[in-house]
Amino acid sequence: MIQETVPAHVVAAFQGEVGLPEPAGHAWDNGWRVGSVVYSRASGVAAGWSAKLRGTLQIDGVRLARPVRSTDGRFVVAGWKASTWIDGDLSRRVDETVLVALRLADALAEQPAPPEPEQADLFVLADHRAWEETSPEYRPVAGPMQVGHADLLTCTLYHGSQAPVVTDLVPFSVPRPRGYTAALVIVDGLIAGAVDDGILDRFRHLPDLDQLLLRAVSYRRHVNDLHPHSSSNARAHIRRVEDLLVSRLADTI
Known part of the structure; x- marks a missing residue:
């Protein structure tokens, strides 16, 4: 089964960079990285809740991947969400x-x-x-x-x-x-x-x-x-x- 790649119109809606999508990995909901943004399928009503919280929540000693809004202020476009990419790997820690x-x-x-x-x-x-x-x-x-x-x-x-x-x-x-x-x-x-x-x-x-x-x-x-x-x-x-x-x-x- 071929995994759906993030559509170009979704990238454009989030004002994303133009480039070849690369698999972002399991930690990013198996989404796609294009430049400094990761695009992932948004699952259910919790996607907007999560994005809104990640935009402002502060956690001592922990970083959050901040959400990216679309040109019209939405967190979800055509079933896709966008987050800022931060380097890191899943670990056994x-x-x-x-x-x-x-x-x-x-x-x-x-x-x-x-x-x-x-x-x-x-x-x-x-x-x-x-x-x-x-x-x-x-x-x-x-x-x-x-x-x-x-x-x-x-x-x-x-x-x-x-x-x-x-x-x-x-x-x-x-x-x-x-x-x-x-x-x-x-x-x-x-x-x-x-x-x-x-x-x-x-x-x-x-x-x-x-x-x-x-x-x-x-x-x-x-x-x-x-x-x-x-x-x-x-x-x-x-x-x-x-x-x-x-x-x-x-x-x-």
């Missing part, structure tokens, strides 16, 4: 990305949630199923609810000693506890084999982390079950992490 998650949570604490999608997608459904599970190991999580990032590990770039870059804001379907973004980063790192199990001890001081991790791995399990391109190999890695978390929880009871 999971512990550092957990810290990014905590700083991002502080910055997003008072921000309103994005508008609800007109039609629930598989990620929304997976999130709802994960938080509706009632197995004995689950218990209620106290604390304030807030908007957060559902896919931070694959949206955070590193370039030497420079501050990390978050390329986009992918919100939870509804507000969740403050530490849930960090829990998703830890779970995703463990599933990918990008970090050792010791990360669970390094961040065990986070409130309700054990419960947030269980919800996070449940979310990934439901996404895998619902996604049309899921694989048994991914499911096995998710199950490995879920078994690890349940076993550790049982040892502490």
Whole structure:
């Protein structure tokens, strides 16, 4: 299947440079870089919400890829969004990305949630199923609810000693506890084999982390079950992490 290249009229609408589009990579929603701008398909109502926030949000020690507006002030043109390109690569620096998650949570604490999608997608459904599970190991999580990032590990770039870059804001379907973004980063790192199990001890001081991790791995399990391109190999890695978390929880009871 040939991936659609950003149309010339979209580049023109954002007053972009003329040039040959180059694949920008997974962290940029598999978009296209033309000069100093990355063009990616805009997914749902959250695209405008993310762009508006990325234009003004300040995060201690973290950079955001700022949005580019079209000539008439829009963030989305013909289903495409545009962001400023910043050098960096996806990395196995999971512990550092957990810290990014905590700083991002502080910055997003008072921000309103994005508008609800007109039609629930598989990620929304997976999130709802994960938080509706009632197995004995689950218990209620106290604390304030807030908007957060559902896919931070694959949206955070590193370039030497420079501050990390978050390329986009992918919100939870509804507000969740403050530490849930960090829990998703830890779970995703463990599933990918990008970090050792010791990360669970390094961040065990986070409130309700054990419960947030269980919800996070449940979310990934439901996404895998619902996604049309899921694989048994991914499911096995998710199950490995879920078994690890349940076993550790049982040892502490």
